[in-house]
Amino acid sequence: MLIIILIITVIIFILMGISFALVSNNATISGTNVAEAVVSPVQKFFSSIGSSVGGFFEFVGDMRGYKEENLQLKDEVEKQAQQIRELESYKQENQRLRSLLELKDNNADKDMVGCEIIAKDPGNWFDVFTIDKGKNYNIKKDDVVVTNNGLVGRITEVGSNWAKVVAIIDTDSSVGAQVTRTQDIAIVDGDMSLADSGRCKLSSVTNGTSLVVGDEVETSGLGGIYPKGILIGTVSEIKSDATGYTQYAIIDTAVDFERIREVLVIRMADEEPEE
């Protein structure tokens, strides 16, 4: 019995020696290869299960952290969205002010002052608004109000640091006008039913006038209030009155009265403002 055990031990030692020699020479032992080939898919399967289970418990463990992180990220996104909105608002304001500045530069011969609209008419009938500058900036009654797009209206009342402007779409407004293409003279009047859509009426146009849709209408300079050449709007419709003798046109004003925020007041006097 001892002899058999001894023999087996010797054989195993010999085999160990052979396998050690083979491994040292990077050779593959066929038995190991077979064993690895059979076991490795199973190992891989259980290993993946193991990592999944481990991952799950790790996820559960980190759940609170994820929640907090999610809230922080949401907060961050909200802040950035708010910043984008603010920047967009500044961008639009910048564009508006830039265009007003451009207009001022292009009319260096005119004495202009930039104003902000601070209040509008409290009722539904009139298109009157209040601006934030008045006598303190030498603004006077009948000064003309414009934007980079065109004519807004005129000053009707002035206080120490405010002034009231009647828009050209108001029923109380009447502007001496001329059609740019034909140089025909007419009058632009405010009309109650047109004012809501930012339009007004070009009246006193004789039938001989060849108005076409798209014609630009500007101030004629007649009447003593509005200087010549300020764009009022473009003709959008041409109609005849009940008598059929005179025609009138509907004008889309160049200024968007719904979105107007800043205006320029053309000061007719030569005096310096008290700033």
Next chain:
Amino acid sequence: MQTQNMIRYALLVVFVFLLTVLQTTILRAVEIFGVIPNLLFSAVVCYSLTKGDWKALVFGIVCGMILDFFGGRAVGMNTLLCMYTALVCILLHGGLFNNNAFVAMIFVFLLSIAYEFFIYFFSLLIWGQTDILYALLFKILPGSVYTALVTLFIYPFARALANQWVPRRHSRR
């Protein structure tokens, strides 16, 4: 008591000031069908219906003057109309079966139609703006409905401010 009255008057001034600022600024952002409600007019009706004495008349005159001032037209039209509105409400005050927000809404709606029509008549119609149907359908009616609706929010404040001068009389009812 004198101090309390002073505080109440101050609150009334703040109330009118807030309504004026709202009506001339941010209310334009919540236009419906191109019209805004007349908060001051609503306040005049609510206050006068509750108050029912000469103070309501003064309140009406003050609110009307504010509307005239911010309207940029000749001062007087709104002052007179608001004063007459307050007068009608004072006369109705004694005969009111119940004074609540719903009753105030109905009064505001009816009186607002009359008020807006007078404004239209004297400021526009006689000056050549003869499209009565447009005025009625797109200005007077929507404006009156909107004003009546906002009365729901104005009524509690106006009533509280009006009642504070006569708490005992109110508690007897």
